[in-house]
Amino acid sequence: AQSVTQLGSHVSVSEGALVLLRCNYSSSVPPYLFWYVQYPNQGLQLLLKYTSAATLVKGINGFEAEFKKSETSFHLTKPSAHMSDAAEYFCAVSDSNYQLIWGAGTKLIIKP
Amino acid sequence: NAGVTQTPKFRVLKTGQSMTLLCAQDMNHEYMYWYRQDPGMGLRLIHYSVGEGTTAKGEVPDGYNVSRLKKQNFLLGLESAAPSQTSVYFCASSIQGADTEAFFGQGTRLTVV
Numbered sequence: 001a002q003s004v005t006q007l008g009s010h011v012s013v014s015e016g017a018l019v020l021l022r023c024n025y026s027s028s029v030p031p032y033l034f035w036y037v038q039y040p041n042q043g044l045q046l047l048l049k050y051t052s053a054a055t056l057v058k059g060i061n062g063f064e065a066e067f068k069k070s071e072t073s074f075h076l077t078k079p080s081a082h083m084s085d086a087a088e089y090f091c092a093v094s095d096s097n098y099q100l101i102w103g104a105g106t107k108l109i110i111k112p
Numbered sequence: 113n114a115g116v117t118q119t120p121k122f123r124v125l126k127t128g129q130s131m132t133l134l135c136a137q138d139m140n141h142e143y144m145y146w147y148r149q150d151p152g153m154g155l156r157l158i159h160y161s162v163g164e165g166t167t168a169k170g171e172v173p174d175g176y177n178v179s180r181l182k183k184q185n186f187l188l189g190l191e192s193a194a195p196s197q198t199s200v201y202f203c204a205s206s207i208q209g210a211d212t213e214a215f216f217g218q219g220t221r222l223t224v225v
Contacts, residue, residue, distance in 0.1 A: 009152060032211045043116070043202055043216030044155075051211075090154060094210040099170070102154035 002026050002095040006103035014111045019063075019078040021106050023091030026072070032094040033074045035065055038105075039087045047089070050074060061085070086110045114138050118203050118217035125193045125224045133188040133220050135203030143206045144186040145170075145214065146178060148199040155202065161186055162209070193224045 007022040033050040048059025055067045065076045091103040119134045142163050147155040157170030161180040177189045200221050204214040
């Protein structure tokens with residue numbers, strides 16, 4: 001069965017600094033990988049999705065993620081953090097039954 | 113364009129009481145899902161539906177029941193609430209299965225005392 005690990009329940013970066021949120025999945029290659037974002041008191045919304053068309057996936061709000069099969073990783077990055085990026089970020093993978101398996105989430109804190 | 117709407121947004125229940133959470137989507141999606149979100153645990157799938165009149169169990173179905181009598185609505189019921197069911201509940205819908213984008217409601221914060 002698929003599993004997802006997000007390293008760090010909280011990540012703090014300064015405004016303008018690089019954002020790196022880590023996601024590792026279990027060894028079998030999942031069909032699809034996702035990053036979702038949850039702003040305070042809101043539901044989740046899709047940031048980006050990997051579908052095997054390209055290993056580097058660009059999403060909304062300047063975020064991108066790179067699929068690395070050898071490392072079983074799908075880390076999320078943004079070159080320059082903005083205060084509006086403060087939110088909780090979830091990595092998810094689809095399993096063999098095409099249900100989503102979710103990571104525990106990483107709360108991104110932006111320091112002014 | 114409402115998307116996915118959940119009712120109610122907040123609720124406090126006493127142990128043993130029952131309630132129904134309503135989810136409505138206006139995007140003509142086939143798939144609908146109920147998740148619960150607990151601190152440090154991400155989202156866990158309670159039940160889901162692949163179309164009108166169908167339901168299936170997810171990862172944590174015990175203590176919950178669901179119905180999908182109309183395509184646009186997906187109801188989550190708690191027959192006898194327990195403190196362990198204190199959580200934030202999210203409904204989501206998607207055109208097809210987990211390979212397509214899921215659209216989420218704003219959540220229902222349920223406290224069972």
